[in-house]
Amino acid sequence: MTTPVRTGQAQSMSRQQFGERFRRRFVDPAFDAEREAIARLEEIAWQAFHEGRKAPVTVKAGPGFADPGYDLSREWRDTQLRLQAAQREWAEAATPSRVLVVNASPRNDGSCPGEMSKTWRLTKIARSACEAEGMAVDVLDLSRLTSDYDRHIHPCKGCVSTAMPLCHWPCSCYPNHAAGQTNDWVAEIYEQWVRAHGVLLLTPVHWYQASSPLKLMMDRLVCADGGNPDPTRTQGKKAELAREIELQGWDYPKHLAGRVYGVVVHGDVAGVDGTRRALSDWLDWMGLLDAGFGARLERYIGYYEPYATSHEALDADACVQEEVRVAARAVARGVGQMRTGRMHAGDENLPRPRSK
Numbered sequence: 001m002t003t004p005v006r007t008g009q010a011q012s013m014s015r016q017q018f019g020e021r022f023r024r025r026f027v028d029p030a031f032d033a034e035r036e037a038i039a040r041l042e043e044i045a046w047q048a049f050h051e052g053r054k055a056p057v058t059v060k061a062g063p064g065f066a067d068p069g070y071d072l073s074r075e076w077r078d079t080q081l082r083l084q085a086a087q088r089e090w091a092e093a094a095t096p097s098r099v100l101v102v103n104a105s106p107r108n109d110g111s112c113p114g115e116m117s118k119t120w121r122l123t124k125i126a127r128s129a130c131e132a133e134g135m136a137v138d139v140l141d142l143s144r145l146t147s148d149y150d151r152h153i154h155p156c157k158g159c160v161s162t163a164m165p166l167c168h169w170p171c172s173c174y175p176n177h178a179a180g181q182t183n184d185w186v187a188e189i190y191e192q193w194v195r196a197h198g199v200l201l202l203t204p205v206h207w208y209q210a211s212s213p214l215k216l217m218m219d220r221l222v223c224a225d226g227g228n229p230d231p232t233r234t235q236g237k238k239a240e241l242a243r244e245i246e247l248q249g250w251d252y253p254k255h256l257a258g259r260v261y262g263v264v265v266h267g268d269v270a271g272v273d274g275t276r277r278a279l280s281d282w283l284d285w286m287g288l289l290d291a292g293f294g295a296r297l298e299r300y301i302g303y304y305e306p307y308a309t310s311h312e313a314l315d316a317d318a319c320v321q322e323e324v325r326v327a328a329r330a331v332a333r334g335v336g337q338m339r340t341g342r343m344h345a346g347d348e349n350l351p352r353p354r355s356k
Helices: 015-026 029-051 074-091 118-132 186-195 212-224 239-248 272-285 307-316 318-339
Strands: 058-060 071-073 098-103 136-141 198-204 260-267 296-300
Touching: 015 029, 058 074, 071 074, 074 186, 098 118, 098 186, 098 318, 118 136, 118 198, 118 260, 118 307, 118 318, 136 186, 186 212, 198 272, 198 318, 260 272, 260 318, 272 296, 296 318, 307 318
Parallel strands: 098 136, 098 198, 198 260, 260 296
Antiparallel strands: 058 071
């Protein structure tokens, strides 16, 4: 069975359009003395874009790959090796138990709002509670997307919707040096997820949904749920090969399965219930283990009160602060149960009727 690859959507960019886009980085008059140098760099960048030099530095795949002689992106290969090392560390009984606490609010006092977020305050509460339970804790502060220089979580390109094996684990879509899609944070984020025995997500509600930094991260984690660890099988991004492989039978490996999770969602007017359920469904689907009712928290802070006094509303809400501590403790204790073999999903050994 073969299915056609549909093409014709992508739009081209002229040399003039490229130049205008490239030069926007250098609007500051402080660059004026280097306009000739910038023009030379622009020409180099145009040639890379025009020729599609996505991964200009490569290494041979080597043993363990379907095509050992294939030229892999060196950056992708380095990331894969780090994830493999992190997975081995995760599985070793002697490794200290580790929880990843994720602050998903984009607000911080180093960017336009000029003030830390309530989510960040809850993140610090959660961290202390996990540490009190004996956990090593990593904090992933997604607000750094809004305050750090040139830090990105580039959007998912939807490779999985063409064919699952086209979606590589880890993601090979970035960096794309030809298109200037660099400084992608996700390689580091993957490593934090892989090393973690438990994950606690804390997010505000933005327009009835998870925050935009969290959604970017979620989409880029799709390769952890069924992704192909061997890009040589698809010769990079050859859609025809990927479709053939999937139609021959693909097992959709869950690369993050077995980790314990909790979710804390807060809002001020609406949307906490649906957002919390959607996040739980996502983590369940990826094979993570629910730490229990106390680790699934949705609450309003300052319900229908002014934004200007929302931190004071959190100060006054001792109950929600304690509930966040409970959620963190539940995740930490769930990690202990998981690592001693006392925590299992009820469907763990049951065959899946559908492979996808």
